[in-house]
Amino acid sequence: MIQSLVFDKDGVILDLVGTWFPVVEKLVDYTMMRVPATSRDTVTRSRLLASIGVDEASGNIDPMGLFAMGSFTDIRAAWQTLMPPGSIDLQNDESYRVEAKRLVRELVHGNTVPKGDVVTPLKTLAESGFQLAVLTNDSEDSARRSLDELGIESLFHPIIGADSGHGGKPEPHGLLHCLSVHGTDPSRALMIGDTGADFGAATNARVADFICIADDPLYRPHQDVKVDNVISRLVDLPDLLARQGYMPRS
Template identity: 25%
Template sequence: MSATASTRRVDGILFDKDGTLFDFHATWSVWAHSVILDLAEGDAPLMQRIADAADYDLALRRFRPTSPIIAGTNREAAECLARAVLRRTVDEIETYLMQSAALAPLAPAVPLAPFLEGLALTGLRLGVMTNDTEHGARAHLGAAGVAGHFHFIAGFDSGHGAKPSPAPLLAFAHAMALDPARIAMVGDSTHDLMAGRAAGMQTIGVLTGPAQEADLAPLADVVFPDIGHIPGWLGA
């Protein structure tokens, strides 16, 4: 039996994008290696300096959990890389990252279209708030064929701020005319869950990003292996 508005836990779900809707390492660790190679123009010592600045393991081709890029904004990532790529400005790197990220290979955490269609059938309002750019978010959701399932899509540059501030989450609540307490914020990082708690929302952690359960559990009402477990939690 589908959950009704009177029995389900929430009226809206706000998703992070990277590490939540899309598996982080399968998408962004793969993309990052090509970015480092491109920015270094084949210079091996420079590749290592860029990788060190990004806290990226070149041998394993994976971000380390301590990388400042994981939960940062596109601008913060550009500032980080600019410390190693001295011949390019932060603005140049930021534009490059935005353009290249829009073409990143996507690895959905679960088959997204049927997952989102199932949630929509219950009448839930759905949104995405990412510390990526709004351009990148719309490009990725469009490439995955699911942009139309979301009532709200925002990036750090959409005018609402960036996580861990609760402001962009509250912008979703306001746009949907929902009580924040009846919204679940879903994310793979402490930034996501800190923002959710500060906004007065329910919080769901997922393990499709670099963070471990021990990192997320103190900030989450529940932690799942991936977003595919949410319908069961809702009773849908």
């Protein structure tokens, strides 16, 4: 019997584009301001976005790209490869890091966009006896703030970020830590996510199964993700678990 449900945050509970794309656009604009004027013909806004899996012209987002899968540390590392020699060190320049954090706080918190109705299904799952946790490649503090804005932080324990001391996905350590807190064997747990990093964590931790949030099965992050395990929103999760025999039908 399944006991634990571990959720990714962005693209699963939160609308990834609605919540984070305005932030990334501002970070790109700020990063461009820090690029020497003589290099702005080669280091362009389009190239910065493309390096993290965002096509500026079409607006398409690669579900396997860094915008969808990575942390801001990963994004800065990708952008650093485009910086001209001798220019700003995005990972270590204190003024850049401080301003980037300010932009995130200013633009995200208070503007969290849920991915549809997430409150109803999550409360249903908690009331059905499942233990819920969040595992994100965002920071733990940012995750807690966003979940609190939606009024659902108290449903999850633990809430683990990339900076919580267990590494990031697709490594399994954060997921295994969540299950350890629950006292749950991996064979009695499901990972619910939308990216290759989520699927990788589920595979590496050897949990019972992976539930994918995607608008279409074609967008699932790996061909090994079962088509029958693809749902477009969390509101569909209780019914899916009921069909699979993991909870009573409503």
